[in-house]
Amino acid sequence: MHILYMAWGIVYGRSFNNYFITGIIIMDANYYKKYEPLFGAWHITEKIGEGSYGRVYIIERHELGQTYRSALKAITVPGSQDEIRSSMSDGMTLEDVTGYYKNVANNIINEFILMSKLKGNSHIVSYEDHMIIEHEDDIGWDILIRMELLTPLVELTSQSQMEENEVIKLGVDLCKALELCRMYDIIHRDIKPENIIISNGGVLKLIDLGAARLFKDGKPCDTEQIGTRGYAAPEQYGFNQSDARTDIYAAGTVLHVLMARFGEAAKSYNAVAARCTQLEPQNRYQSAKAMKTALRMAKYKKHIQIGAWALGIAAAAGCVALACTLFASADANANADVPASAEPTPVQEANAD
Secondary structure, three states: OOOOOOOOOOOOOOOOOOOOOOOOEOOOHHHHHOOOOEOOOEEEEEEEEEOOOOEEEEEEEEEOOEEEEEEEEEEEEOOOHHHHHHHHHOOOOHHHHHHHHHHHHHHHHHHHHHHHHOOOOOOEOOEEEEEEEEOOOOOOEEEEEEEOOOEEHHHHHHHOOOOHHHHHHHHHHHHHHHHHHHHOOEEOOOOOHHHEEEOOOOOEEEOOHHHOEEOOOOOOOOOOOOOOOOOOOHHHHOOOOOOHHHHHHHHHHHHHHHHHHHHHHHHHHHHHHHHHOOOOHHHOOOOHHHHHHHHHHHHHHHHHHHHHHHHHHHHHHHHHHHHHHHHHHHHHHHOOOOOHHHOOOHHHHHHHO
């Protein structure tokens, strides 16, 4: 089973059709092997994913006959020395260029700063460790982040279709993850199936806090347009500042996508998704807690409806059975044998003739 992480970071110049980035180069595994043993004991074994600005590898360490595995996200900033020379030929000084790429690196580092704050919480991918290695002979940084290794939602759904109750559990877990982010004033801004992974115990976890930002009240709009087409809320296109309701919009879209195959059977859940994805933030659920409550209520009402339907079927069946019994009894009485004493004898029949 291939385990894939689609990981993106805060960058400059994102588009909504495709992600693109200035200042990042994707290196192969051999480049990063020079730092082995990573974190004192880990070795790269295989590449399992690739994003716009880095790759993800499986890393292993061996101890007392046991093998331990983790995920390694590896990023190198800037893209190339040619890019630095091009920037300087446009009039930027060496100090300007260094400052620019250092800011790019700091924006990426922001991801594991946020992850470290949330470490130990069940609905956020576990950040384990990181390394930042500054290049000695040129402008640049290698950034290595070690995380727990789990299975992405997109892989699970490609292997088998989720049942309705599994989708609702996922939706509730997603709300719990967003509640946790809200406690730290964190807005994820890139909720989508590729950024959801599932533990062996079936627990949802969010990855990719690289696009996240801390909410600052009073800002008219976001300074960077970040998101994924189809999941990004309208305000992420620069009309307003993103807030907790931005993530609710994306969560509702995820729910709608996963519920699509159930059709009318998921009507009550689709109503929840529809409210999440209202164009105006004030018309959506105002918190992840409210969305979670709505999902649970929709599930409860559906169980009540199913119970009433089953009770109605049982009652109808009981009535049919009772009617059949009554008819059978009446028919039996109508066709009962006449008592022998009442039957005419042959002599009586002859006299009657």
